[in-house]
Amino acid sequence: MTGVAEIWWRAVTDGSFYNRWSAFLSFLLAAIVGVPTANSASVTGYLQAMVVGVLGWIVLAILALPAAVAERRWRSRPARGAAVLTTLLVICVIRTPLNDVLSRWLWDVATAGVFLPRVVTNIVAGIALFSLVSITLSEYARRRAINARLERALAPMRASLERARAQADEVGEVLAATVRRLQASRNVLLARPVDFDSVRAYAEEVRRESHLLEARADATDASAPVPGVVTASALRPRTISERLANPPLLMVSAIYAVATLPFSIMQGGLRVGILGVMGLLAIDLAAGFAGRRLLPQPGARWRPVLFLLLWVLAGCAVAALSVTLLPDIGLVAYVGIVAIPGLAISVSVCTDALHEARLAAAMSQDLLAGAARDVARESARASDPLRHAVGILHGGVQGQCVILAAQADERQPTVSEVAQFRARTDAAFYRLQGPVSERDVDRGSLRGPFGSLGRVISAWRAVLDISYTVSATAAAALGDHETDELAAEAVTEAFVNAVKHSGAREATVSLTVPSDDRLVVTVASPGTLPSAERRASGLGTRRPNTRILQSGTDVVFEAVLPVASDPDAPSSPVARAASF
Secondary structure, eight states, rough: OHHHHHHHHHHSSSSOSSOOHHHHHHHHHHIIIIIOOOSSSSSSHHHHHHHHHHHHHHHHHHHHHHHHHHHHHHHHHHHHHHHHHHHHHHHHHHHHHHHHHHHHHHHHBBBBBBBBHHHHHHHHHHHHHHHHHHHHHHHHHHHHHHHHHHHHHHHHHHHHHHHHHHHHHHHHHHHHHHHHHHHHHHHHHHHHHOOOOHHHHHHHHHHHHHHHHHHHHHHHHOOOOSOOOOOOOOOOOHHHHHHHOOTTTTTHHHHHHHHHHHHHHHHOOOHHHHHHHHHHHHHHHHHHHHHHHOOOOOOOHHHHHHHHHHHHHHHHHHHHHHHHHHTTTTGGGHHHHHHHHHHHHHHHHHHHHHHHHHHHHHHHHHHHHHHHHHHHHHHHHHHHHHHHHEEEEEEEEHHHHHHHHHHHHHHOOOHHHHHHHHHHHHHHHHTTTOOOOOOHHHOTTTTOHHHHHHHHHHHTTTEEEEEEEEEEEHHHHTTHHHHHEEEEEEEHHHHHHHHHHOOEEEEEEEEEETTTOOOOEEEEEOOOOOOOOOOOOSSOOOOOOOOEOOOOTEEEEEEEEEOOOOSSSSOOOOGGGOOO
8 A cells, every 4th residue: 555655646746736637627517517406406406507517617617727827836845745735624514515506596496406415526536636647647747757867867877788799890900900910020030030129019018018908908897978969869758558458356336335325324214325336346347357358458540439428337336326326316316327437547547657657657667777788798898808808918929028038138049949939829829719718708807807796887878977986805706707797787877767756867886795694785876765765675576685775865776686606806907906
């Protein structure tokens, strides 16, 4: 129930509880469905009651205007909620005596019915109508907001992805050009008498080329944000057929039953009220199952017509039930023919709005996480071969230069030694353009390899301004591949939540190891959690040992991850990487 109450309260306090749709539907309710009983149950009496209902609605709408203006100007959600709900209750209470006054003034006839049941009916009908409309509009607005934040986040990430792919596609040619230059210089070196200075000069050229490759790899991993204006793409307009979801079973009958029960008991007693409720539930179940089995799926061309026809038939069944139980109430018995399909449409559209908002939230989470993974993967495809090449140049080609320089420092190298140098450097150049070796990638990363976590953070820099700190013990723990992957997944989920829920533009990432077997990943970003969610652990995540909480003006994501048994043991150069 907490989730339902949270959705309802968000809709009530979002500043548009009183809107054009609620005004239109409340007018129909006051003028057609919920008219006061005046004079008699005849057609003339019903028409007179409609006039009273219309005039009463105009007066009540004028009384609601101050609350409608206030909720749009006030920033405080509790103040908005208090204003609109108090106004709604006041309007529902005074509607009955107001209609009585208008009926006496126009027709010199008092309205029929006991005061208390009529007031209860007004309150239930008013709260149900305005809540359904406000929830529908609020959830559709939330869907649009999520889509806008998604587009703002995805646009620069897509640009980063395209750039990373282009860089990855260029890697082969970059490495081939590097090999051609180094082979040409080596051939010039070996074509003349070899001495210490010439070998050292060639070694310096190898070092320069490796530094160029390292700089290119660093630029790829850095993934600087792509400048430019980001515009959100417009949502595709959805048809009426797509919005007409199946109402939840018994929801329509429950609302109608609560609204009409006081009148039924007043007119026929408790037994009639109970029989009426049971009949309503049976009709709702029959219509609900028929809609799920017989109607085409949402989006089909004929669904709106068939949907309306089905629920009009249900309304006719309700009218027949009313006539059977209360034969003396006249035209009031036939209100269900209009009220039931109207309620069904309102509930179905509200259901669709809730579903669409949840779908948009899930889609944004999947798309953002997937885009970040794609950027990280393409960045790795672009930078790993470069670091692999740097490792080979450092450990292979320059190592051979050291050997040849030592030989040349004592004497002229022999033909065999020169041939060996040529063969081993050719082998190194061949490996440089071959499959990537993690060992050579590590050796070629002078500042330590970025790893999965580093690349995820780099990918998200296109969207967020990220501050990153990691303790020495945590940096050592990230040398374990599994721990690195878990940390990357946790940080990705934190960033997705930050962008999805609040549209955050900055985040602070901190990694610590307070105990020997736990890595704590903390991600803080500006934002405010809804009040009900502040008390929940694991909001927006099914990951164990994870929670999201409010800390001052920040939303904090905290994940506790297992690490290798000896995080202080150096397992790779990643332990040297304290920040990105």
